[in-house]
Every structure is written in C-alpha cells, then in structure tokens.
Amino acid sequence: MKKIKLSIFSSGVGSNLLAIHKATMDKTFPGLIELVICNKTCPAFELSKNLNYETKLISSLNSKKFETLAHNELIYHEIDLICLAGFMQILSPEFVLNWENKILNIHPSILPLFPGLHTHNRVLSKGLKIHGSTVHVVNDKLDSGKILGQLAIPVKDADIKTMKDRIKKYENILYPEVIRKYIWTFIFKKDRVYEGKLVSNKDVIFSY
Numbered sequence: 001m002k003k004i005k006l007s008i009f010s011s012g013v014g015s016n017l018l019a020i021h022k023a024t025m026d027k028t029f030p031g032l033i034e035l036v037i038c039n040k041t042c043p044a045f046e047l048s049k050n051l052n053y054e055t056k057l058i059s060s061l062n063s064k065k066f067e068t069l070a071h072n073e074l075i076y077h078e079i080d081l082i083c084l085a086g087f088m089q090i091l092s093p094e095f096v097l098n099w100e101n102k103i104l105n106i107h108p109s110i111l112p113l114f115p116g117l118h119t120h121n122r123v124l125s126k127g128l129k130i131h132g133s134t135v136h137v138v139n140d141k142l143d144s145g146k147i148l149g150q151l152a153i154p155v156k157d158a159d160i161k162t163m164k165d166r167i168k169k170y171e172n173i174l175y176p177e178v179i180r181k182y183i184w185t186f187i188f189k190k191d192r193v194y195e196g197k198l199v200s201n202k203d204v205i206f207s208y
Contacts, residue, residue: 001027004080004183005034009070012086015168016106016175021051023176030183035077037070039089067095074099080187083179084138093140103138104182106175108167110134110142110150115143120160131155131163133171135178135208149178149208167193169203178208 006024008017017036023029036048036055048055056073060066066089072080096103111118111134119163123131132152137145151170155163184190 001032002188003029004031004187005078006031006084006179007035007037007074007077007079008033008048008085009037009039009082009087010044010048010085011039011042011088012044013042014047014086016083016085016170017044017047019172020085020176020179023180029176029180030188031081031179035073035079037073039066039087044086056203057147063089063092067092071095081179081183081197083175085175090142091138096138096140101137101186102147104135104179105138105143105145105175106133106135106171107143108171109143110131110152110163111136111143111147120163123155124158124160129155131167133167133174135175148182149174151207152205153203166203170206174206174208181208 006020008020009159010017021033021119024032033053036053038045038055038057040059041057045055045057054077058066069158080102082099082103091103107115109115109123110130110132114122120131130152132150133145134142135149136147139145151174153166153170
C-alpha cells in the first residue's frame with residue numbers, strides 16, 4: 001500500500017515518537033518516519049538515532065535560521081506530513097503557511113481550554129475535574145487549529161506528575177490513530193470506513 005513520508009519534530013523524552021514508530025510497524029499504517037528533527041539534545045534525539053532514523057539536531061537559538069534549515073531538510077527528504085511531538089518551539093506563521101495543513105500537534109489540554117504552557121498546573125488551579133489532550137492541525141495562531149481528536153480523563157488527585165503520566169499513556173494511543181485517520185481522510189482523500197483501534201474504558205474517553 002502507498003505510504004507517505006513523516007517527519008517528527010521533538011524536544012522531549014520521545015514517548016510519542018516511540019508510539020508513532022510502533023504504529024508504523026503495522027503494515028496497514030499509511031505512513032513511515034523518514035526524518036526526525038530535534039531543536040536540542042534530548043532523549044528523543046537519542047531514541048531516534050537508536051531506532052536508526054535520519055536524525056537532525058538543529059539547535060540554533062535563531063528561530064528563523066532553525067526554520068530555514070528545517071525547511072530545507074523537509075524538502076530534501078520529500079516529507080508529506082510533520083508531526084510535532086513534545087516540540088517546544090513556536091513555529092512562525094511563514095513556516096506554517098509553507099506547510100499548510102501538513103503539520104499536526106498534540107497539546108496537553110482539552111482545547112480550546114488552556115492553550116500554551118503549564119496546562120496541568122492551570123487545570124489544577126481552576127479545580128477542574130476533567131483533563132486531557134488534543135491533536136490538532138497547526139495554524140498561525142497558538143494551539144487554535146482544526147481539532148482532529150481528543151481524550152479526556154478524570155482528575156483524580158493533585159499530583160501533577162501522576163496526572164501527566166496518565167495523560168501521556170493515552171496520548172501514545174491517540175496520536176498515532178489520529179495521524180492514521182488524517183492521512184486517509186485529508187491526504188489520500190479516501191471515502192472509506194475507518195477502523196480505529198482505540199478502546200475507551202472508565203478512565204478515558206477518546207473522540208476522533
């Protein structure tokens with residue numbers, strides 16, 4: 001089957017990178033990781049190298065220079081879709097326009113609530129009982145692009161690390177499945193019955 005070329009942008013531990021990698025091992029997954037770009041030395045950078053992916057470290061403090069170098073790499077590797085995975089750098093409107101509808105992001109809140117940073121602290125400070133994550137298309141405004149999928153979990157305690165770990169566990173399920181659906185629906189434009197693998201239980205609700 002036809003498979004598109006993915007690039008993963010990461011600045012973090014690489015759990016979503018690993019989840020996407022595992023998803024691509026499924027012969028029915030319509031994409032392959034072709035390139036990983038990190039903007040700093042991080043666990044995701046080492047993970048990518050260990051997985052034998054083409055891995056680029058572009059650590060320029062100048063965001064314009066980073067974007068120029070990243071853009072050139074993306075063109076060279078003929079990338080079809082960029083997936084931000086714990087990527088802690090805001091991309092400029094110019095970069096996003098060049099890759100319009102070809103950049104996805106996973107954000108740790110139920111958007112449109114709490115765009116930006118420190119979402120877990122903000123959820124707890126507001127006393128909310130539900131928290132989650134959102135996969136969305138990246139546009140020229142922070143965390144405001146078309147929502148493609150979300151998960152929601154109950155807030156059980158005030159331990160931020162515990163809550164982050166619970167959300168991350170389910171993000172690693174949600175993100176690859178939303179990527180799969182996005183490729184079929186918006187890139188291949190296939191009118192087909194989508195057979196997802198998400199399983200909801202009493203601790204999480206998926207919508208995508």
